[in-house]
Amino acid sequence: KQEVTQIPAALSVPEGENLVLNCSFTDSAIYNLQWFRQDPGKGLTSLLLIQSSQREQTSGRLNASLDKSSGRSTLYIAASQPGDSATYLCAVRPAGANSKLTFGKGITLSVRP
Amino acid sequence: DAGVIQSPRHEVTEMGQEVTLRCKPISGHNSLFWYRQTMMRGLELLIYFNNNVPIDDSGMPEDRFSAKMPNASFSTLKIQPSEPRDSAVYFCASSPLNGRSHEQYFGPGTRLTVT
Numbered sequence: 139k140q141e142v143t144q145i146p147a148a149l150s151v152p153e154g155e156n157l158v159l160n161c162s163f164t165d166s167a168i169y170n171l172q173w174f175r176q177d178p179g180k181g182l183t184s185l186l187l188i189q190s191s192q193r194e195q196t197s198g199r200l201n202a203s204l205d206k207s208s209g210r211s212t213l214y215i216a217a218s219q220p221g222d223s224a225t226y227l228c229a230v231r232p233a234g235a236n237s238k239l240t241f242g243k244g245i246t247l248s249v250r251p
Numbered sequence: 252d253a254g255v256i257q258s259p260r261h262e263v264t265e266m267g268q269e270v271t272l273r274c275k276p277i278s279g280h281n282s283l284f285w286y287r288q289t290m291m292r293g294l295e296l297l298i299y300f301n302n303n304v305p306i307d308d309s310g311m312p313e314d315r316f317s318a319k320m321p322n323a324s325f326s327t328l329k330i331q332p333s334e335p336r337d338s339a340v341y342f343c344a345s346s347p348l349n350g351r352s353h354e355q356y357f358g359p360g361t362r363l364t365v366t
Contacts, residue, residue: 169353170353172354172355174357179362180359180360181255181342181357181358181359181360182294182342182344182357183357184354184355184356184357187354227294231353238296238299238307239284239296239355241293241294242293243293243294244293
């Protein structure tokens with residue numbers, strides 16, 4: 139059974155710092171991995187999706203990497219801003235026809251002005 | 252596109268009452284997912300549909316929960332009778348069945364409180 143772990147559960151950094159959020163998963167047979175952002179009281183917004191054949195994806199100040207063999211993904215946020223404060227979740231989709239995503243519990247990020 | 256639409260946004264009900272949550276997926280998306288999110292358990296998949304057909308309902312907690320998708324643009328999640336432990340945020344998401352990414356798009360959620 140696939141398990142997705144995100145540690146630590148919470149992180150607080152000063153504005154301007156570059157930071158890395160980690161995600162690990164137990165079964166490397168994945169189709170893709172998706173990073174989401176969730177603001178308090180809101181739904182999930184997809185940030186980046188990495189196919190199993192890819193190593194990384196970039197969008198603005200965000201860069202997500204994938205090392206399938208070691209079961210790890212990182213989300214790199216450059217020059218963090220208070221507006222980046224949110225919960226970041228990663229989710230993996232298994233290989234095959236199954237469309238189910240398995241989510242981590244998320245990392246709650248606070249960027250201090 | 253308006254994105255995934257869910258209603259109501261908030262629901263407060265008494266134990267034993269029937270609750271119906273509604274979802275309109277993004278037009279053209281073939282897959283629809285119902286999730287539940289709590290502090291203790293995080294985000295859990297309850298059920299998902301492909302082309303209006305339930306594919307996997309193994310996440311549905313018990314017989315009190317049922318979901319339907321009568322057409323491509325509408326789905327319901329029903330809880331009858333509701334219990335306090337059902338209090339959570341329920342999300343609906345949709346994705347294109349075809350295409351490379353199968354990226355999921357989430358609605359704003361329904362916050363359910365059962366007293």
